[in-house]
Amino acid sequence: MINIEKSQPAPDCLEVEKKKKNGTYRCEDTYKRIASDFFGKCYLCEYDKPSGINIEHFKPHYQGKNKDRKFDWNNLFFSCSHCNGIKTSSEIELLNCINPDHKxxxxxxxxxxxxxxxxxxxxxxxxxxxxxxxxxxxxxxxxxxxxxxxxxxxxxxxxxxxxxxxxxxxxxxxxxxxxxxxxxxxxxxxxxxxxxxxxxxxxxxxxxxxxxxxxxxxxxxxxxxxxx
Ligand SMILES: [Zn+2]
Known part of the structure; x- marks a missing residue:
């Protein structure tokens, strides 16, 4: 795990999707920007070629019940399925790799x-x-x-x-x-x-x-x- 810098502002498609009834945070621009910001690596284990890598919510969104978290650009991270499965949807406080104050x-x-x-x-x-x-x-x-x-x-x-x-x-x-x-x-x-x-x-x-x-x-x- 290492600090990374997330590009700003959020991709426009997130705001558009958030307004839809069944919108998705997996819009194309979001995926591309995340893959690039995280250099294609999982933010937890830092491996760049896992068998499965996807967009993960740093703070859980409870199947979309927390819409702000679901579509919050700063809550979307790149994670491999191994790390995602171990982390699970927990509220436990963790270091945030995009927060420069977390050294x-x-x-x-x-x-x-x-x-x-x-x-x-x-x-x-x-x-x-x-x-x-x-x-x-x-x-x-x-x-x-x-x-x-x-x-x-x-x-x-x-x-x-x-x-x-x-x-x-x-x-x-x-x-x-x-x-x-x-x-x-x-x-x-x-x-x-x-x-x-x-x-x-x-x-x-x-x-x-x-x-x-x-x-x-x-x-x-x-x-x-x-x-x-
Ligand atoms: Zn990982």
Whole structure:
């Protein structure tokens, strides 16, 4: 999970649909704008190629009974079916990734060791309820019932998500390793290209960017080279 900026103002079709008896928030412009604002990633798990991704209501609209929430542009998020299914329609307070005052990357630590079968570790740094609720949800998303031996499709989806996360972390680690190879001249074109690639993988557009940013944040040399 990472902060993103939602484009404004709301697409016109939302206001038009809201006035209809059976209007839909899934109008074409809304879908296009959300997919673009969220860089095609699920706002919770940050995976960009899930089997199903859709428009989700951050605050529930109770089957349209809360019409304002149903058509509120700032309540519409891009979420994969795995995360949407785990989050459910709850009123529980969660960090809002489009609220710039919610400093997600500073308040939550995202950690995973780059080895097979490692589990993501999500930790609240700012120990306030809204952060702890978000951490609890994210832990469920990545590590759903890891200690339970029975099969479930949700467990399988979490397993698949962790696999994709590890592949991305491996790719990131490989680039970092290459960057710090002694043979590469520090002012060379090759090094500049590698730096560009690493920074691209750290950007909001990239899948699982929160985990990669934390790898950089935690290492003094990486931090100096990639965060200044
Ligand atoms: Zn997701």
């Amino acid at each position: 997600i990357i500073d308040w939550i630590k995202f950690d995973i060791k780059p080895f097979p079968k490692e589990l993501p570790k999500i930790t609240a740094i700012n120990k306030i309820p809204i952060v702890e609720n978000t951490v609890e949800l994210l832990d469920k998303i990545y590590n759903y019932k890891i200690n339970d031996d029975t099969f479930s499709s949700t467990k399988d989806a979490a397993n698949n998500l962790r696999h994709k996360l590890l592949l991305e972390i491996e790719k990131f680690g490989k680039l970092l390793k290459e960057y710090y190879e002694d043979e590469i001249d520090s002012s060379s074109y090759e090094k500049k290209i590698l730096k560009r690639k690493i920074k691209k993988l750290m950007s909001t557009k990239s899948p699982f960017s929160a985990f990669k940013i934390w790898i950089i944040k935690e290492n003094i040399t990486f931090k100096k080279d990639f965060m200044t």
